[in-house]
Amino acid sequence: xxxxxxxxxxxxxxxxxxxxxxxxxxxxxxxxxxxxxxxxxxxxxxxxxxxxxxxxxxxxxxxxxxxxxxxxxxxxxxxxxxxxxxxxxxxxxxxxxxxxxxxxxxxxxxxx
Amino acid sequence: xxxxxxxxxxxxxxxxxxxxxxxxxxxxxxxxxxxxxxxxxxxxxxxxxxxxxxxxxxxxxxxxxxxxxxxxxxxxxxxxxxxxxxxxxxxxxxxxxxxxxxxxxxxxxxxxxxxxxxxxx
Numbered sequence: 001x002x003x004x005x006x007x008x009x010x011x012x013x014x015x016x017x018x019x020x021x022x023x024x025x026x027x028x029x030x031x032x033x034x035x036x037x038x039x040x041x042x043x044x045x046x047x048x049x050x051x052x053x054x055x056x057x058x059x060x061x062x063x064x065x066x067x068x069x070x071x072x073x074x075x076x077x078x079x080x081x082x083x084x085x086x087x088x089x090x091x092x093x094x095x096x097x098x099x100x101x102x103x104x105x106x107x108x109x110x111x112x
Numbered sequence: 113x114x115x116x117x118x119x120x121x122x123x124x125x126x127x128x129x130x131x132x133x134x135x136x137x138x139x140x141x142x143x144x145x146x147x148x149x150x151x152x153x154x155x156x157x158x159x160x161x162x163x164x165x166x167x168x169x170x171x172x173x174x175x176x177x178x179x180x181x182x183x184x185x186x187x188x189x190x191x192x193x194x195x196x197x198x199x200x201x202x203x204x205x206x207x208x209x210x211x212x213x214x215x216x217x218x219x220x221x222x223x224x225x226x227x228x229x230x231x232x233x
Binding site: 038040042044048049050051052055061093095097100101102103104105106 | 147156157158159171173207212217218219220221223224225226
């Protein structure tokens, strides 16, 4: 299994400030055949199912605000919220799909 | 509008069996691989199982292999998870989730609201 480790476990950021969540995989999720990173990010608000934000490490899903961005390659990835809004309070998960899917433990994002 | 609606959860004793169902609408069901993902109370997400678009190929997490069976009825637009020999550690919200790619990409672009399975005596 590929182990996904997120940091930090929780994060408090002021409204309008930047939030950065890191995700590290125990082995590379970059597929050399197509040069794609098999990495997705999800947002889960309380009492709701997860929602896909980003796939292929940096491709934002339709309808996702452009303040969300994904970056990284190989084993190190980052989800960045450029300007925190109140509705962004949630738990964020990374997930690899290079092999049988595994998720990070989640990062809880709160308002400072 | 895409909708995935799970049902069949509940309280079950250890060793018991339960069948979950997921009714889908708003997209061409037989074009997509489908998955079950679970989340223990207050914990993270864990992939459980997947089935290809035709129903002929399946795979499972090691933790449920031999105990759970995924299936689908494309005529009824329904996905199923038959769970047997249930254990306390199977207690979780079970989500059905749509695979994003037509040929199986293993990331999930649509999720149901989930159904809670509680295994306890």
